[in-house]
Amino acid sequence: MTTSSGLATKAAQSTDVSRERTGLRWENRAGTASSFPSRIVKVSTVNEIVAAVRQAALNGEQLHATGSGIATTGIAAACGVQIDTSQLRGMVRVDDKAGVATFLAGTTVDEAVAELEKYGATMVGAPGDGEATLGGAVSTGAHGYAPREASFSALIYGVTLVTTEGQVLTISERLNTQYLPAVRLSLGALGVIAEVTVRFRRNKALRVSRKRRDIERLIADIPEARAKTDFYRVDWRPHTDQAFLTVGWLEEDQPAIAAKTPPAELEAKPRKRSRVRARLAKFLPFLAPTIDRVANLFDRGDSEGVRSKRQISGDADYGLQVEYQFPTKNARAVVAAIEQLVAQDKKKFAAANVRISLVAGDSVWLSPAYAQDVVAVCMQLPGNFTSDNEKALREAENLFIDLGGLPNWGGWHTLNGPEAAYVMPRYGDFGHIRTDLDPHGRTDNPALRRLLAH
Ligand SMILES: Cc1cc2nc3c(=O)[nH]c(=O)nc-3n(C[C@H](O)[C@H](O)[C@H](O)COP(=O)(O)OP(=O)(O)OC[C@H]3O[C@@H](n4cnc5c(N)ncnc54)[C@H](O)[C@@H]3O)c2cc1C
Structure with missing residues (x-):
């Protein structure tokens, strides 16, 4: 299989002249960070990136890349020239023998997965967030829900930078x-990622089942789940002791079957219910535990079927997220601390959701899973970035740091360089490579200065 997709052809046909816009305010989707770039350059080819970067270097301007703008963290917000990669899309080449496929970096995870599916292939380490671009997902260490797989960053074959x-x-x-x-x-601190080469394997069907379980029992079973399952995700309304486990197994001799029901239909009712729950809990926060218990009753507890991984999501209403990753042994303490936190302030955490997933260890220098398997615990809040929501995110983050967690860089966090260097053994090595690749600090911005300063 050596091919070039229609998307790639379209990208290659576009001119080398970057389309520039000025005087625009940029804001990430969750509204947690915004900036006034001096120029936004929308690129659709690698040559356009090179031209835009060289022009910025000649002008002595700062520059930074953005993907879909989903990251809740502020690292995509900066002044200077913004290289917008959202039109840099499509498959560039496939090497069937090596099991790798190269995509332009602005291709979203969903688009890349769909393109590979045409060849009966599945992306290894596909991030859970389908709307993220491959460049954005790599840059922040996004991960999926396969408990024995490491993060997407750890599993890609390489990049063009x-x-x-x-x-x-x-x-x-x-x-x-x-x-x-x-x-x-x-x-985003080493330059602009233009292409991402991912690995793929032959498609297999994923048989999924969703079960209602006691949260304590789920935590006790984590080592077994990690050893025996191919898909693992827990959604927990933390005012209750019940959670929903979605667990799956790849079926060896079955080709993947695209589930008949389109994702939108699958999710329509739960989404509507989750909005009603959020509104009710906001106005009647003292009733949050009762509302959550009732919401649990409406949730489909036991269901089974063959699904594509794309059809198991449900994050769309949760733009505000703070995720920290912990050694497995800390999981019980984290869950107990969250129970206490939400019970103390029902208003701030009304309609919160906690997503728990498992990520395998890796050797990526800035990875929160460096050298150890982790449990990823994500506090998700509905609504906008209000001061109350910010306080809630801060409280959750403080608790996560106290319990020995390290952040998912794509979620909201306030960690700084000295703190990170203290707990991440290869943090300093990252700084040396940055000095090599960006000697003049052209990708510097306030968030990166906070993170990379010692
Ligand atoms: C609803 C929701 C669900 C999510 N689910 C998950 C999940 O399941 N698992 C998980 O791990 N994460 C998850 N995330 C986090 C998400 O995957 C990351 O925030 C990801 O970075 C978003 O990609 P993006 O294209 O929007 O990047 P942006 O938000 O545009 O950018 C993020 C960072 O990447 C840099 N960057 C982007 N593109 C490039 C490029 N081409 N070259 C160099 N640097 C670049 C930017 O400068 C910035 O620093 C979720 C987020 C949301 C809001």
């Missing part, structure tokens, strides 16, 4: 390998 001087570098397990552990998760 346009450095801040406009040099095009292929970085993979065979070329410029010295940069790989840093560029796999780079927070």
Whole structure:
């Protein structure tokens, strides 16, 4: 299978002239961060990135890349030239023998998954967030729901990076390998990722079942779930002791069956219910535990079927997220602390959801799963970024830090460089690679200064 998709052809046909817009305010989707870039350059080819980066270097301007703008963290918000990669889309090439496929970095996870499905292939390490771009997902260490798989960053084969001087570098397990552990998760601080090469395997059907379980029991069963399942995700309304476990197994000899029901229909009712729950809980916060118990009753407890991973989501109403990742042994303490936190302030955490997933350890320098398997615990809040929601995110984050967690860089967090360097053994090495690839600090912005300063 060696091919080029229609999307790629379209991208290649576009002109080298970047479309520039000025005087625009940029804001991420959750509204947690905004900026006034001096220019927004929408790129659709690698050459356009090179031209935009060289022009910025000539002008002495700062620059940074953005994908879909989903990250709840502020790292995508910066002044200077914004390289908007949302039109940089499509498959570039596939190497069937090596089991790798290269996509332009602005391709979303859902688009790349759909493109691979045409060839009967599944992306290894596909992030759970289908709307994220591959470039954004790699830059923040996004992960999926396969408990024995590491993060997407750890599992990609390589990237094409346009450095801040406009040099095009292929970085993979065979070329410029010295940069790989840093560029796999780079927070946008090493230049603009133009292409991402992912691994794929032959499609297999995923048999999924959803069960209602006691949260305590789920936590006790984590080691077994990690060893025996191919899909694992817990959704827990933390005012109650019941949670919903979605668990799945790949079926060896069955080809993947695209589920008949389109995702929108599958999710329509639960989404409507989750909105009603959020509104009710907001106006009657003292009733939050009762509302959650009733919501649990309406949730489909036991169901089973063959699903595509894309059809198991449900995050759309939760733009505000703070996720920290913990050694497995800390999971019980984290759950107990969350129970206490939400009970103390029902108003702030009304209609909160907690998503628990499992991520395998890796050797990516800035990864929260560096050298250890982790349990990822994500506090999700409905609504906008109000001061109450910000306080709630802060409280959850403080608790997560106290319990030995490290952040998912795509979620909301306030960690700073010295704190990160204290707990992440290869943090300093990342700084050295950054000095090599961005010697003049052209990708600097307030969030990166907070994160990378010592
Ligand atoms: C509803 C929701 C669900 C989510 N689910 C999950 C999940 O299941 N698992 C998980 O791990 N995360 C999850 N996330 C987090 C999400 O995957 C990350 O925030 C991801 O970075 C978003 O990608 P993006 O394209 O929107 O990136 P942006 O928000 O646009 O950018 C994020 C960072 O990446 C950098 N960047 C983006 N593109 C490039 C590029 N081409 N070159 C260099 N740097 C670049 C930016 O500078 C910035 O630092 C979720 C987020 C939301 C809001």
